[in-house]
Amino acid sequence: MTNISPVFVLLLGMGTVFFGLFCLIVLIKLMSKVMGSAKTVPAQAASAAAEPVKAKAADIPDRKAFDAAIAAAIATYMGGEPQGLRIRSIKKV
Numbered sequence: 001m002t003n004i005s006p007v008f009v010l011l012l013g014m015g016t017v018f019f020g021l022f023c024l025i026v027l028i029k030l031m032s033k034v035m036g037s038a039k040t041v042p043a044q045a046a047s048a049a050a051e052p053v054k055a056k057a058a059d060i061p062d063r064k065a066f067d068a069a070i071a072a073a074i075a076t077y078m079g080g081e082p083q084g085l086r087i088r089s090i091k092k093v
Contacts, residue, residue: 060066067090075085
């Protein structure tokens with residue numbers, strides 16, 4: 001059995017990695033050109049998606065349930081119980 005030089009193993013490994021990365025770059029560029037040429041969103045849907053949605057407090061049918069869900073989510077994130085949590089206001093950002 002012949003001994004394989006560590007330098008050869010290093011160069012072969014690095015060459016394989018760089019060849020694989022080069023192939024990924026080429027495939028990504030090719031896919032972006034293919035997907036970019038097709039129209040994916042109609043003009044009417046694109047203009048509707050660009051308009052921001054304005055929600056008012058009256059738009060939420062059950063405001064108390066919404067407030068309870070927000071309090072439970074914040075309490076869970078903080079690792080505590082919602083009973084000791086006091087939320088002074090909820091504003092849409």
